[in-house]
Structure formats: structure tokens, C-alpha cells
Amino acid sequence: MADITVTINGNQITGHAGITILELAKENSIDIPTLCYCPDLPPMGACRLCVVEVAGSKALVGSCHTPISQGMVIQTHSPKVMATRKIIIELLLASHSGFCTVCDKSNICELRKLAMDMDIGLSRFQSKKRYFPIEDISPYITRDLSKCVLCRRCLQICNEVAKKRVFGIGYRGFNSKVIVDLDQPIDKEVCRDCGLCITSCPTGALSNPAQIGEEKKGTPLVIRG
Amino acid sequence: MPEKHIVLRNCGVINPEDLTSYTARGGFQALKKALSIGPEQIIKEIKESGLRGRGGAGFPCGLKWEFTRNTKEQSKYLICNADEGEVGTFKDHFILENDPFSLIEGIAIASYAIGVKKSYIYLRGEYHNLSGRLQNAINQAKENKFLTHVNIEIREGAGAYVCGEESALMDSIEGKRGEARFKPPFPTDKGLWQKPTVINNVETLMNIPQIILNGAAWFNQIGTERSKGTKVFSVSGDVACPGVYELILGSSLKELLINISQSDNIKVVQIGGATGRLVPGTAIDTPLSFESVLGAGSITVFNETRNIMDIVYHTMEFLAEESCGKCTPCREGTEVMKLIIDKFRCGNGTQHDMQLLTELSSAMSLASLCGLGQAAPNVITDSMQYFRDVYESLIPANLRGVKA
Ligand SMILES: Cc1cc2nc3c(=O)[nH]c(=O)nc-3n(C[C@H](O)[C@H](O)[C@H](O)COP(=O)(O)O)c2cc1C
Ligand code: SF4
Ligand code: FES
Numbered sequence: 001m002a003d004i005t006v007t008i009n010g011n012q013i014t015g016h017a018g019i020t021i022l023e024l025a026k027e028n029s030i031d032i033p034t035l036c037y038c039p040d041l042p043p044m045g046a047c048r049l050c051v052v053e054v055a056g057s058k059a060l061v062g063s064c065h066t067p068i069s070q071g072m073v074i075q076t077h078s079p080k081v082m083a084t085r086k087i088i089i090e091l092l093l094a095s096h097s098g099f100c101t102v103c104d105k106s107n108i109c110e111l112r113k114l115a116m117d118m119d120i121g122l123s124r125f126q127s128k129k130r131y132f133p134i135e136d137i138s139p140y141i142t143r144d145l146s147k148c149v150l151c152r153r154c155l156q157i158c159n160e161v162a163k164k165r166v167f168g169i170g171y172r173g174f175n176s177k178v179i180v181d182l183d184q185p186i187d188k189e190v191c192r193d194c195g196l197c198i199t200s201c202p203t204g205a206l207s208n209p210a211q212i213g214e215e216k217k218g219t220p221l222v223i224r225g
Numbered sequence: 226m227p228e229k230h231i232v233l234r235n236c237g238v239i240n241p242e243d244l245t246s247y248t249a250r251g252g253f254q255a256l257k258k259a260l261s262i263g264p265e266q267i268i269k270e271i272k273e274s275g276l277r278g279r280g281g282a283g284f285p286c287g288l289k290w291e292f293t294r295n296t297k298e299q300s301k302y303l304i305c306n307a308d309e310g311e312v313g314t315f316k317d318h319f320i321l322e323n324d325p326f327s328l329i330e331g332i333a334i335a336s337y338a339i340g341v342k343k344s345y346i347y348l349r350g351e352y353h354n355l356s357g358r359l360q361n362a363i364n365q366a367k368e369n370k371f372l373t374h375v376n377i378e379i380r381e382g383a384g385a386y387v388c389g390e391e392s393a394l395m396d397s398i399e400g401k402r403g404e405a406r407f408k409p410p411f412p413t414d415k416g417l418w419q420k421p422t423v424i425n426n427v428e429t430l431m432n433i434p435q436i437i438l439n440g441a442a443w444f445n446q447i448g449t450e451r452s453k454g455t456k457v458f459s460v461s462g463d464v465a466c467p468g469v470y471e472l473i474l475g476s477s478l479k480e481l482l483i484n485i486s487q488s489d490n491i492k493v494v495q496i497g498g499a500t501g502r503l504v505p506g507t508a509i510d511t512p513l514s515f516e517s518v519l520g521a522g523s524i525t526v527f528n529e530t531r532n533i534m535d536i537v538y539h540t541m542e543f544l545a546e547e548s549c550g551k552c553t554p555c556r557e558g559t560e561v562m563k564l565i566i567d568k569f570r571c572g573n574g575t576q577h578d579m580q581l582l583t584e585l586s587s588a589m590s591l592a593s594l595c596g597l598g599q600a601a602p603n604v605i606t607d608s609m610q611y612f613r614d615v616y617e618s619l620i621p622a623n624l625r626g627v628k629a
Contacts, residue, residue, distance in 0.1 A: 043407070044551075045406075045407035045552070045594060046551050046552055046553070046594070047552070047553050048552050048553050048554055048592040048593070048594065049553070051591070051592045059590070059591055059592070059593075059599060060591045060592050062407055062594075065407045066407075066409065067409070080591065083584070083587075083588065084587075084588045084591050084592050087554075087584060087585060087588035088553050088554060088588065088592065091553060091554065091557035091558060091561065091585075092553060092557065094557065094561060095557055095560070124581060125561045125581065125585070126561070126564060127557065127560055127561050127564060128560060128564070150550070150553075150556070168402075169402060169404075169550070169551075171550070172385070172387075172546075172547070172548065172549055172550045173545055173546055173547065173548040173549070173550050173556060173559070173560070174545060174548070174550070174556055174557070174559070174560040175550070176549075176550030176551075176556060
């Protein structure tokens, strides 16, 4: 396929027709933060963290799902983009009931890492907190949906890779929730132990049962604010 | 006179259950003419007429048709958007109730022009009472051999506001949860079942037969430079004569509210429903057109006895309830906005909150996935612009002027 030349942050960059802005940025070591994006799977465009500024478009554009087109002029880190991304993370933190200090995943939590990268401490917003009972009856997976940020990566990976279609979305608006069946706690009848969703989850919402502590790997992240 | 009946010309005149009363008023003559002039000529007429979508966004109708007609795909769809979920709109209900035949004729012409063999009417779930009458109109048109080229099916929604948004609507027809899709690809490219799809509002399609009959030049001379034709308005709230009125585009708000529906002491008017704009009573000369304010044509009037913060709060409450929940800015943002407005409502606002509202509004309109989240902050930004003193009066005295 023909190549396409675009301008990213003032530099002319060429990529294959059909790839997205995010893919082109990755190829050229430009770091655009993402949350709902799963490499190699169809994009969902849900979290809106990957937005960039494209000349001629009034609203910001989701880079994970927008293909490049000839002559596009893109800003990946303009003040407008940065302010917007920061607010998205702050909004997620505002309703996140996580107590990072006692969370098993705090060292490898992507939400925490994104917040740290953007120099966000405590959220300036106050919102309702999501509270759900922990689902720990399955021998293969424990779900603590109070920590879920609704990125839908578990859904995507279960549908597209494992092809099990265990999860769905229930309710709407702020009350949206990743549900199993008609919002039953997940058990071993519906889900076997492939564990793909657990590795895909950016926060502590999904975990392996009874492995508390074993996941604490990597350098600790600093909690600011 | 700013009132002119193009869309509503048959309402109250014909018997909506009987096709012969419609044909007696020239019904299906436009279809006959359309079939004789051919698809290219129809699309040319519609393009030249300057007809823009009446569902809120105002996209040029002819262009949409042309895009879809020119795709190489064999199967294409036409959807008539009769979801009418916008707060304070009831014009489509009025139209469907009184003149279902014009809509069927409009769909028949559009389907022929675009090359569509299957059309859907997506009917709002709450309008279940109309589905019998609509089906009857389709059946009668079929019996009289007016629908030999297209199959029209009615699909009923399940009561979600966001399913009026075109991509969520298509998900809903496909049998999925109604959630917005990212764009591009646009529906004209990959719409229903990933096939090229045209989605038009009821009122848009109602204009088609008259344009075909009377010609683009006739339609083109009505209205303003960039808003051609008429618009059907649903007027409700603090007015003496609420109801459905059809006015030439570009008529002023004053004309509609003072002369026709007779309201006084107007504090603020909400135009275009929950995602629409606020216009203060002092700006009563505002013209109603795509250049100015329009939306889906719902006009809700609030008089001096109403509390601004209540209006803003209830609008936000509605949007938070109806957000589909897919994208972060809208799902989380509407909830946060609702809580902040509630603080002001209780007299507990702060300067910091006003700053947060401004920043959040900008982020939501820039980054939300669909029109709901993008337009949700309108009511906040407009009320902060026109009623800043109200917000400031709701900050406790000891905190005024204090930056957090
Ligand atoms: C949240 C939301 C709700 C909408 N609701 C409706 C609706 O109830 N009826 C409608 O015709 N269009 C609605 N729209 C606009 C449609 O997305 C679409 O623009 C329209 O149906 C296109 O038809 P038109 O070109 O004839 O206006 C809505 C849009 C949004 C963002
Ligand atoms: S803006 Fe709101 S309604 Fe639209 S996709 Fe996002 S969450 Fe759903
Ligand atoms: S990563 Fe693009 S929207 Fe989530």
C-alpha cells in the first residue's frame, strides 16, 4: 500500500496507509498515553486518553482509532491535549475507590503510573465512589470492581483472543459495570482459567486468587500529592 | 408571516389512517416524478435545495445521500430517525400521528435515490402507540404498489436517549447495547452492519416530497442564506399556547414566543433540549437558524419564577442518567458536574468549583466520543456566561473572591 506523510509535532513522518495515528507515533517513539487500547486488537475508543490535536478538527481526535491521512497535521502534546488528558485521569481517580497504599497492584498499576507521569497527585474533583462487593467464589479469578476503571480491556481480550465472551457491560452512565451473565458474581461455570483478562487489567480490579503479595514486582512507584 | 406549512401541510387535513385522503391531496405524485427523473437528478435537486438535517446537527442532506450512493457496496441502508429523545421535543410525534404517509413517501424517494432496498424506521420506544398507525401506512402504500423498490421495517427502541445518536442507534438496531461508535468511519461509509447507511430525521424526510414536486429553486428562496426552508418547533414550558409550530428559518425567537405562543416574563429559553443552548430573556431577538441556535427545534421557556440552578441541575441529572457510559469524560464528567451544581444549589459553591467547571467543560467537549458528552457542558457554560451573578451569589460570603 502507498505511504502517507503526516506532520507530527512539526516533523514530517511517513507511514503505511491504513495505520492509526497511535501506531505511527509508536513506530517513531512518540509516547501517547493509552488506557483502553490493546495492541493488535480492534480499538474501542472508550477511555479517550489517547486524544491528540489534528488541525482542522474542532474536537480532539482519538489516536488509537483514527487512521492517518495524507497531510494531517498532528500535535500529540499541545497544552490543550495535556490539560484534557490530565482531567480524564483526574476524573478516573475521583471515582476510583482504591486505597493505593494497601492495594496489591499499586506497584504495577497503570492508572497510578499514568497519574505519576502527568504529575497528578490527588484529584481535584470529588465524585461518588464505586463500591461493589469483592467476587471471590471462582478458583481462577477474583474481581474487585470497586477498582475497575471501565477500560473494557478484559472484555476485549476475552471476546477477541480467548473467544469466551464471558463479560458484558451492564447498566449505563456512571453506573456502568463489567458484568457476567445478568450481573452474577463470576464463577467457574462461566470462566475457565485462561487468565488473559487478569494480565490485561490495568488496575487491581482483576487478580489471581490467593496470590497476595506475589505480584509485587518491579520498582515501586512514587505516590505524590 | 413567518409561519409556513411545508412539513405540516397535511397535518389535521388528511385522515392519517387512509391513503386515499393523502393521494387526494397530491400524495405520491412526488414519488412518481422522482421515479421519472432518476436518482442523479433527485440528489442534484436535494443538494441544490440546500436542505439540511433537522435532527440537530444540520448536515447537508444531499451530500449524505451522494456519499452513500457513490460507494461501491451493493447493500446499503436508510434509517429514519424517529427516536425523538431530546428533552422538550414532540414534533416528530405530532408528524407521525397526523401524516405518516408523507414520511413513507419521503423514505420511498430517498431509498430510490440512494439505491437502498431496505429501510428502517427507528421508533422511540415510548411511541409504541404510533407503531400501528405507521405500519398501517406502510401496508397501504405497499398494497397500492408504491413500495415495490424498497422494504420498510419499523424497529422500536427501548427508551435510551443516546440511541437517538446515529451510531448508538445502529448498534441498537443490530441488537446490541446502544453505545456510540468512534468516527471515522462515518455511517455513510460503514454504518448498519458495517454497510453504508444514511440516517435522517423524520422532519428531514418529510421535506423531500415537497422539494421534488416544487423544485429546488422554490425551496431555496425560503429561509436564510445557510438555513433553507422551514423548521418545526416544539414549544413548551411557561407559555400560554404550547404546541407544534412551523416557521420559516431565520424567524426570531420573539416571533415564536411572544407573537405566536404568547409568553411573558421570560427568564431563559432552552433551545435544543438538554444538549442545547440557553438564551436569556433579554436576547429575545435571536434568530432561529443553523447560523444562530436551532438544535432539534425544542423550545422550553422558563419564566422569572424559575430557579436557574434548578434548570441546570435537572438538565445535568438527565444527561448523567442518559450517558451510555462508554467514554470516560462523559461518564465521569456528567456525574461530577451534577455534584458541583448541587453544591451551588445548596449555597455551598466556591470560586474553585467555578474554575473546575470551566476546565471540565472544555475537556468534555473536546474529548467525548459522541455528541452527548460533547454538548453536555453547554448548559453549564451558557448559564455561567449569562447568570454568573447567580453562581457568585451562591458562594458563601466568607469565601467570595477567595481562590482555593
Ligand atoms: C445524544 C444525541 C441524541 C440524538 N437524538 C436524536 C433524535 O432523537 N432524533 C434525531 O433525529 N436525531 C438525533 N440526534 C442526531 C443524530 O445523531 C443524527 O445527527 C441525525 O439523526 C441525522 O439526521 P439529519 O441529518 O436528518 O438531521 C441525536 C444526537 C445525539 C448526539
Ligand atoms: S459521550 Fe457519553 S453517551 Fe457519548 S459515548 Fe461517551 S459516554 Fe457514551
Ligand atoms: S486508548 Fe484511545 S480511547 Fe482509549
